[in-house]
Each structure stands twice: as structure tokens, then as C-alpha cells.
């Protein structure tokens with residue numbers, strides 16, 4: 001039986017919790033920042049984060065402490081921490097929950113992160129459609145300035161920090177960290193060729209770290225309780241708890257906080273109430289539209305970065321999308337490719353052209369004009385997207401599109417002419 | 418008239434103070450320009466905003482056309498975005514869209530002749546557990562039934 005944890009969601013699960021600064025402080029908020037500012041040097045915080053094995057919750061699962069240790073010091077340039085609150089991966093809605101219900105938890109984490117990398121100006125990049133989240137974050141930041149938790153001399157120390165919200169304007173690709181940086185610089189959001197990596201040359205050509213909302217929200221607990229307490233949850237190399245978004249054909253869609261490494265199948269059944277209307281499970285996408293689909297008999301895997309990678313897919317942004325037995329995978333492939341075609345930034349030929357042709361070919365199947373040759377062509381074009389593009393969007397399209405056909409050929413054959 | 422009023426210029430200056438370079442404020446500036454223009458960017462505003470932040474009009478046009486939320490044609494007073502992306506698509510997102518198309522006599526991308534409604538098909542809006550859903554201007558309408566949608570349309574027409 002999988003059980004919910006309440007590490008990150010402790011406050012927000014209380015329906016009376018208002019999320020304002022007073023409520024957050026009453027719940028013990030800003031103790032971690034107090035410890036950090038008064039008792040710790042940035043290097044000590046960095047060591048602690050490294051020791052926790054915390055891995056980024058934005059999609060790639062890169063160790064946060066290691067990422068920060070790549071940032072050069074004494075370059076004479078300012079360092080920047082940019083929070084990625086773009087949250088656009090289909091199936092993902094946890095970062096919004098954090099921002100709307102417990103904004104100060106995330107802000108405390110962000111201030112700790114800024115202190116650690118010696119950053120005096122940080123930006124929170126929130127997707128432009130989310131005016132509600134933007135307003136809540138602006139208000140929360142205002143409270144912090146009033147309370148001297150932001151601005152000159154944070155908590156009376158020598159450390160100063162300004163935080164600003166930056167609105168996106170409706171482009172999924174701006175969640176990719178280098179596209180996000182271009183977007184923040186007032187440009188079209190097109191991914192940059194790496195290297196240089198943002199740690200060396202990111203925002204305004206300065207050392208930059210891009211971190212996800214939930215990643216930063218883990219920091220207060222890690223500081224308060226120590227890295228060992230964090231590592232006591234989850235599995236080796238996949239430490240702590242995380243917030244999983246379950247959507248699609250389940251009885252109780254929503255966000256559930258669990259330890260890393262619980263069974264994906266049990267999570268769907270025990271927490272989300274199983275497949276809705278008593279239907280059988282056909283398949284599940286474990287990490288957003290960018291992750292390869294798993295058949296029902298593959299779904300009993302530990303839900304963590306490493307085990308899912310081994311299973312040929314990924315945990316991505318922890319977006320679990322559930323499909324019941326009546327689902328037509330041609331329909332699913334069609335929605336997926338329409339999304340990726342709409343959102344391709346257009347820089348790379350395999351991505352720009354590939355998503356376009358894939359969309360047209362899948363439409364043929366929807367029109368019951370498929371055939372064996374077209375199936376092979378879809379697989380070939382999908383494979384051509386993998387490893388041939390500037391950013392991981394190519395892989396994120398090619399992988400899932402190839403897998404729909406590879407794992408559910410009979411669904412496509414039903415749409416032959 | 419093209420150009421921000423004096424009271425809005427204060428907001429513009431506050432925006433510029435947030436960034437090391439003026440042009441970095443371009444996205445928030447364009448949002449602001451849309452806010453004072455009923456949700457879209459009439460002609461001339463691209464050049465005006467370009468001037469404000471020391472960049473070229475072509476740079477600004479490139480940005481406007483890249484992002485979904487910037488409109489160069491009028492949108493309805495109620496700009497409706499219906500999510501038909503993958504998770505919502507599994508939970509009646511399409512039914513909602515078809516229903517709205519029928520009731521409003523509009524297809525995605527169109528604005529009603531009276532300027533009251535415009536319709537758009539949206540990609541995932543980060544609220545998939547509350548499907549089916551639509552966003553009207555800034556507000557999310559979640560877990561919708563078709564009756565609720567009809568009521569909402571009726572209210573919107575009355576308020577006109």
C-alpha cells in the first residue's frame with residue numbers, strides 16, 4: 001500500500017492554511033533561512049545540498065548541488081538564479097500547486113539557493129497564462145520585502161537579494177532552460193547551442209543556474225532536518241519525496257506526494273483510486289508527453305529516476321498520464337504530435353519538418369487511410385528526431401511517437417485503408 | 418492613440434528597473450501594451466515598444482509572432498482558451514470545444530462579430546486534474562459540465 005507523505009505538502013494539505021507570510025511563519029517557516037543566513041557560509045550550504053543527493057524536479061533529474069558547484073566564482077560578473085516556473089509539460093501541475101498554496105515555502109527555498117550561489121538578483125519565470133499564480137507570487141514577494149526577508153540586508157545580514165517575477169507568453173519550449181534564458185532576455189524562446197552551459201554563460205552572459213520550483217521547495221526541509229533525514233526517504237541516488245501529478249482515466253486525478261521509488265502501478269491504484277469506471281488499465285505515460293509510454297504489464301516499476309530510465313522511459317516532470325482499455329493509441333499519438341508540432345521552435349530541420357510530417361501521417365491513420373508502409377515511415381521519421389537536434393525536444397518527440405507504434409501496432413492496423 | 422499614458426509609464430519604468438538591459442523587459446511590456454488595448458496589439462505598438470526599449474521593430478515583430486499570447490488582431494472581450502491537450506483530451510476536452518463552437522458559432526482562431534467572444538484551442542494549461550476546462554482571459558473554469566458552460570455564456574451575453 002503506497003502512502004502519501006507530507007514533507008513538501010505539509011502546509012497546503014491543511015484546508016485552513018492561507019499561505020500568507022504569517023501563516024507560513026506560524027508553521028515554522030523561515031527557520032531554515034535563519035540558520036543559513038546566521039550560521040552558514042554559502043560553501044557549507046552547497047556541501048549540505050550535495051550531501052542530500054537532491055536531484056532536479058524539472059525533468060532531467062540533474063543533481064542540484066553538482067549543478068551549483070559548476071558555477072565559476074570571482075568572474076567579476078553577477079551570478080543569477082532563475083526559477084523555472086514555466087510548467088508546460090502536458091500532464092504537469094505540481095509547481096502551480098506549490099505557488100498557489102504555499103508560495104513562501106518555495107520562496108524560502110529560492111532565497112536559500114540564491115545565497116548559496118552568491119546571487120543578488122533572481123527571476124521567477126512563470127508561464128504567461130497563469131495570471132493567478134503571477135499575482136500570488138508578486139504579493140508574496142511584496143510581503144517578504146516588507147518583512148526585510150528580501151531587499152537590502154536580508155534578515156539584518158550583509159546579504160542582499162532582489163527577486164522578480166517574469167511572465168512568459170505562451171510557448172512550451174521556454175521551459176527548456178536556455179530557451180527560457182533567451183525569453184527572459186526579451187527574445188524568441190529558442191534553445192541555445194551548448195556549450196557554453198548556463199553555469200558559465202547564462203542570463204546576460206553571466207553564470208546562471210536554472211532550477212525548478214519544486215526543487216527549490218525541497219531546500220528548507222533539507223536545511224532544517226539535515227541531508228540524512230532527506231536521504232532516509234526514497235531510494236539510493238533517488239532521495240527524498242516528490243510531488244506526482246496523476247491525470248487521465250483515473251478516479252481521483254491530482255497531486256500526490258510520495259517517497260521516490262514506490263510502485264507506479266500501486267500509486268495509480270492506491271492514491272488515484274485506480275482506472276475510473278472500473279475499466280482495465282491499458283497503458284501509462286510516467287513522465288509527461290515527452291516520456292515513452294509503458295504498457296499495463298510494464299507499469300509495476302519503482303517510480304524513480306533510475307528505474308524508469310532502465311525501463312526505457314523517464315520520470316521527467318513526474319506527470320503520470322493513465323489510459324484505460326478503450327483508449328485508441330492512434331488518438332493519443334495524434335494529440336501528442338499536434339502538441340509537439342505546435343510547439344517546435346523551428347530551428348532544427350529534423351524537428352521542424354519531422355513534427356510536421358508526423359502530424360500529417362498520423363492524420364492519415366485517423367482518416368482510416370493507414371498502411372504498413374506508413375507505419376514504417378512514422379517509425380523512421382521518429383527515429384530521425386532522436387539525437388539530431390539542438391535541444392532534447394527532438395528526443396522527446398521521436399521517442400514517444402516511435403513507442404506508440406512499437407508497443408501498440410494493432411491499434412494502428414485498425415486504421416488501415 | 419499609440420503610446421502609454423503617463424500613469425502607465427510609471428509601471429514601464431518600474432519594469433525597466435528590474436533588468437540589467439532594457440530590452441529584457443520586452444515580454445512584460447508587450448503584455449502591458451495588450452492590457453491597455455483590449456487584449457491585442459494594434460498597428461504601431463510594435464514600433465512604439467521597440468523604441469521604448471532600444472531595439473528594432475523587426476526584433477519586436479519576431480517576438481510577437483513567436484509567442485501564442487500576443488495577438489495582432491482583435492480578440493473578444495471574453496477570450497476563451499479550451500484545453501484539448503493530451504490529459505484533457507482523455508477527459509472530454511474535445512466535447513467542450515465542440516460545444517462552444519456550436520453555441521458561439523465560432524471556430525478556433527475566430528472572434529464573434531459583436532466582439533464579445535473569441536475562441537482558441539489551448540495546449541496544456543497545467544491544471545489537467547481539473548479537466549475539462551477552459552481559461553477565459555485570466556480565469557480558469559474547471560471541471561466544467563456543458564450546462565455550466567451554457568450558463569456562463571448566457572451571463573456573459575447579459576453583462577454585455
Ligand SMILES: Cc1cc2nc3c(=O)[nH]c(=O)nc-3n(C[C@H](O)[C@H](O)[C@H](O)COP(=O)(O)O)c2cc1C
Pocket residue numbers: 055056057058059060061062064084085086087088089172173174175176177178210211212213215216391392393396
Ligand atoms: C522541451 C523542454 C521543456 C521543459 N519544460 C520545463 C518546465 O516547464 N519546467 C521545468 O522546471 N523544467 C523544464 N524543462 C527542464 C529544464 O530545461 C531544466 O532542466 C530544469 O528547469 C532545471 O531545473 P531542475 O534542475 O531543478 O530540474 C524542460 C526541458 C525541455 C527540453
Ligand code: SF4
Pocket residue numbers: 173190191343344345346347348349351352389390391392393394
Ligand atoms: S529540437 Fe525542436 S524545439 Fe529544440 S531547438 Fe531544435 S527545433 Fe527547437
Ligand code: FES
Pocket residue numbers: 090091092500501502503504505506540541542543544545546548
Ligand atoms: S492537458 Fe489540459 S490542462 Fe493539462
